[in-house]
Amino acid sequence: MVRFSVLEQPLDPFPRYEEMRRSEPVFLDEESGLWHVFCYDDVQRVLSEHAAFSSRMGGSNPSETGQLFAASLVNTDPPRHRQLRSLVTQAFTPRSVEALGPRILAITDELLDPAVGTGSMDLIEDLAYPLPVIVIAELMGIPAEDRDRFKQWSDAIVAYTRPDAEPAGHGGAHQEMAEYFLGMIEQRRRRPGEDLISLLLAAEIDGQKLSVAELLGFCALLLVAGNETTTNLIGNAVLCFTEAPGTLARLVAEPELLPTAIEEVLRYRSPVQSMYRIAAVDTTLRDRQIPADAPLVAWIGSANRDAEHFPAADTFDVERSPNRHLAFGQGIHFCLGAPLARLEARIALEAVVSRLPGLAVAPEAQLERMDSTIVYGLKELPVCWQP
Template identity: 45%
Template sequence: MSNQQLTYSPFDPEVMADPYPVYRELRAHAPVYWSSQANCWVLSRYDDVCVALADPATHSSASGIFPTPPGVDMTDLFLPMLIMSDPPRHTQLRHLVSKAFTPRRITELEPHIHSIVDDLLDQVPVAGPWDFVSRFAGPLPAIVIADMLGVPRKDRDQFRNWSTTLIQSNPTRGEFGPGLDAAAALYEYFSAFLTERRAHPRDDLMTALVQAEVDGEQLTDDELLGFCLLLLVAGHETTTNLLSNSAVILAQHPDTRRQLADNPDLIPAAVEELLRYDSPVQGLARTLTQQVDLHGQPMKAGDTVLLLFGSANRDDHAITDADHFDINRRPERQVAFGRGIHFCLGASLARLEARVALQALLARHRDWDVDLDSAVRLHSGPIRGYASLPVH
């Protein structure tokens, strides 16, 4: 099959429903593919994605990390974010905010996460259908992030609504207005919150960020607000979609589900395989700072390149029998959280939340079915998950 016969867009609903067949075709026949619908080059092979992630000087994040259709410019819509910055500022900011995600801090969160998970599961019906996203996978990371920031519990539902609206906005269907409104509301909320923490410091992440210094200077308000938005959306939606995708995969593999229920010690390795097999973030974009020639195809400076993590994680040349779900494989090569300087800052927290959530879920419910006919998928480009997932 030639490049001309392939059609790929991260915004295509059919691709969102099951992207893996077209990924297979891209890897085999068009490893450097121009998507006119997304206005970007697409890299689908494991080695090519990893090389690009390891070269931030050539593959810049400063102009945005999501592909956009022709005529849609999102560059100036959001305040500065760590994930959309390059060295040296990225190095300074990451060093600062990484202090909130040290192994000790993450370990200290585990009892609190257990308590949240148990409370949520206490509220779902033992029999009958319930929505896995709205009742469990969505609230869990939203509560954890809100508590880390020091947000009052009375505001949790509003946080969840803002984050969901933002991540589900789709610029290809003229639906980005609600997302911008949600972002504006979040900025306004956090702005007042920052002012309050300056006047009344507390032992929380928000106060630590307000008081922190980089080379003798405090973060600007725009940097603080951008980080808050990033933490809420990235830290929330990644875990929500990891858990939702996991519920579907384990329902489709009941023998593995029973194996995990009988052997909880296997769950950490299973989380890595779940991340690889159906990655919550299927890809992120970069902008080339100079021409790159790959597989005989020149890509010029200024072009956008979409790095398909989801395809890389299914590349048989890097991962044996990659389309097969196997919790016993070695997980080191998966790239669901990216690589290099932009490796997901909250990866350890997402892994902890997933491990605790799956262990508690399997302890209470060894079997469940998912109603995929009634499920509603997210339609937000390379973000893969569910807006609604009925389970029995």
């Protein structure tokens, strides 16, 4: 075997992960030159040890190269990473996130109200996609008429399987996003507001403003991370809840279980299945020698099914505790937006569970995964209930 792929069974990659954990937990794909890492301890190490496994990526001018994320938090190492992260931490403190709760609830109700009496909807299109897009667009001060472009861009950007293989539309989405955000940045320079873009424009690190590349990186990261993770968390949760017998009835009877159930969704069907790193130095994983500058894929979706850390790992358990999943990453790159994603998911799922009795996946549904091995989510999720 010289190649690893989960594309044969994209909705159920987990048996393939298990096979790799057992047979080749640290695997070199000779065709692409990518190293793949599958076991929990190794994935945790790759995500945590930034001195050995760097987040850097190429590209110095995002507006020209399409490498929008090159100067963003997710692809920056210390000490610059620490400086950049400190700028946006204030926008995502527990208090500031909780303050968004009433608005998130209002948006959820606005989206659900038209559907409740009909008995059916596409949960992705009608709720899971628009909710986080509206929230992040409002935080960034983006006009409502531009929200649909957000989803098109972020879908195109997550739909690639490895750094050296970009599908059609990926570069175009980067370019369109760069041009759009350059225009928004220029607007905010002239007329600052209370939004995140204005906050970043005003911010300084050691007396210096952010570069244009860093501003673009922040905007792109907030857009993609701000909607893709939450959209797929909500959709994956409904799929998990409807699959596991008795789970929905239990959550209706014991709504206090919902936060624990959401953590189990994050483990069982992680919205982000993998993360890329570059070996910063010659290093070793298990008995394999990883040369400096080698690219690696840390398979979060596999780590979260590792039976050495999760008893009955292939069973969805709404009471699982402890649940030290890696769905939001680890170490300095732990997802800054995790509290917001959890809050949006909890509010949306509370409404779904309480307002849609007898919820089930529509019998005729043909479920398809998004075109990405990095992100795990459904293109559509037709559901029905008793109106």
